[in-house]
Amino acid sequence: MGLFDKRKKNMEPEEEPAKEIQQSDAPVQEPEEEKSNEPGFFKRLVSGLTKTRKQLSESLNQIFHGHSELDDEFYDELEEVLIMADLGLETTDRILSDLKRRVKEYKIKEVDPCRELLSNIIRDQMMVEDSAYDFEEQKTVMLIIGVNGVGKTTSIGKLAAQYKKRGKKVLIAAGDTFRAAAIDQLKTWAERAGVEIIAQQEGSDPAAVVYDAVQAAKARNVDILLCDTAGRLHNKKNLMDELAKMRRIIEKEYPEAHCETLIVLDGSTGQNALEQARQFSEVTDLNGIILTKLDGTAKGGIATAIQAELDVPVKYIGVGETIEDLQRFDPTHYVEALFADFEVRSEVEMLIEEEKETWQ
Ligand SMILES: Nc1nc2c(ncn2[C@@H]2O[C@H](COP(=O)(O)OP(=O)(O)OP(=O)(O)O)[C@@H](O)[C@H]2O)c(=O)[nH]1
Numbered sequence: 040m041g042l043f044d045k046r047k048k049n050m051e052p053e054e055e056p057a058k059e060i061q062q063s064d065a066p067v068q069e070p071e072e073e074k075s076n077e078p079g080f081f082k083r084l085v086s087g088l089t090k091t092r093k094q095l096s097e098s099l100n101q102i103f104h105g106h107s108e109l110d111d112e113f114y115d116e117l118e119e120v121l122i123m124a125d126l127g128l129e130t131t132d133r134i135l136s137d138l139k140r141r142v143k144e145y146k147i148k149e150v151d152p153c154r155e156l157l158s159n160i161i162r163d164q165m166m167v168e169d170s171a172y173d174f175e176e177q178k179t180v181m182l183i184i185g186v187n188g189v190g191k192t193t194s195i196g197k198l199a200a201q202y203k204k205r206g207k208k209v210l211i212a213a214g215d216t217f218r219a220a221a222i223d224q225l226k227t228w229a230e231r232a233g234v235e236i237i238a239q240q241e242g243s244d245p246a247a248v249v250y251d252a253v254q255a256a257k258a259r260n261v262d263i264l265l266c267d268t269a270g271r272l273h274n275k276k277n278l279m280d281e282l283a284k285m286r287r288i289i290e291k292e293y294p295e296a297h298c299e300t301l302i303v304l305d306g307s308t309g310q311n312a313l314e315q316a317r318q319f320s321e322v323t324d325l326n327g328i329i330l331t332k333l334d335g336t337a338k339g340g341i342a343t344a345i346q347a348e349l350d351v352p353v354k355y356i357g358v359g360e361t362i363e364d365l366q367r368f369d370p371t372h373y374v375e376a377l378f379a380d381f382e383v384r385s386e387v388e389m390l391i392e393e394e395k396e397t398w399q
Pocket residue numbers: 185186187188189190191192193194215221269270271303331332333334335356357358359360364
């Protein structure tokens with residue numbers, strides 16, 4: 040039984056509309072079943088999303104406690120709260136239209152059942168296809184792109200460590216040759232993760248580094264090659280040309296490998312992150328998004344906006360600084376962690392306890 044189903048069972052009277060929702064709306068997936076393959080996974084997510092959850096829950100509680108009727112005022116206030124959580128105008132509009140449609144369909148007259156509807160709608164906006172992570176099981180070259188400071192290098196370090204732990208043969212390419220410090224930072228991560236790295240001098244051609252790394256990956260039977268890239272060059276055109284050149288080399292030199300281009304976005308920059316993703320998607324095909332720094336921000340709703348507006352899946356999220364804090368994105372868990380309001384917080388803690396017991 041999912042968190043929201045539990046809450047409903049405990050808290051809501053047996054009203055007709057509530058029953059109808061349970062029957063016709065897809066139930067929230069069981070978090071207990073696939074909560075993680077790592078201990079503390081859900082706890083990290085809940086803790087990482089604290090700021091966003093607090094802001095969202097407080098505002099939502101106020102709205103839900105302050106209204107008994109589904110009138111315009113209720114919807115207007117809801118709109119304001121969703122926009123404040125950085126879901127963006129377009130996504131908020133889409134969510135509210137969907138909510139109104141479902142309210143009509145299920146003949147709902149009261150505000151309370153809307154809470155679950157709302158979380159279901161947001162979850163549905165972000166569903167990731169089952170095939171989204173197939174690349175992890177193939178020979179893959181991952182090109183990690185994004186503007187400076189968003190978390191490319193650290194995400195590569197964290198992913199390398201996680202893949203290695205799962206038995207993959209991993210290689211890293213230091214494709215950010217713009218600064219010597221960038222190469223050193225990546226070397227430190229490679230050491231920490233216990234994987235090999237291909238690097239050249241500062242100022243060398245990044246495409247040449249990628250070329251060498253691809254040859255090494257083929258020769259050493261590497262499963263996953265992770266390529267770092269520069270976030271800042273002399274101008275935007277340079278940067279985009281360089282990324283295109285790297286991708287051409289990968290495709291030409293290693294056509295049998297899958298090329299996975301992931302853009303890293305800093306979640307704490309809210310709508311700016313969305314704009315960056317838009318700009319990059321105009322010049323290169325994006326397979327997915329790594330959304331970092333959700334732990335430091337109340338703008339966690341941006342994950343929903345990005346996915347809904349760009350139609351590019353968020354594949355990993357960063358909810359802290361440790362290696363385990365970079366997680367595969369699971370919309371069900373994300374929504375449960377995000378929407379756990381005061382009334383159900385004890386149940387969130389219960390889930391964490393259950394998780395602890397499973398892994399101890
Ligand atoms: N709190 C938090 N910090 C993060 C997360 N991901 C990255 N960071 C921090 O963000 C800072 C920048 O990360 P980098 O990996 O160096 O970013 P980059 O995109 O490689 O930056 P450039 O190489 O300058 O383009 C570092 O201090 C990281 O520790 C996250 O999920 N949460």
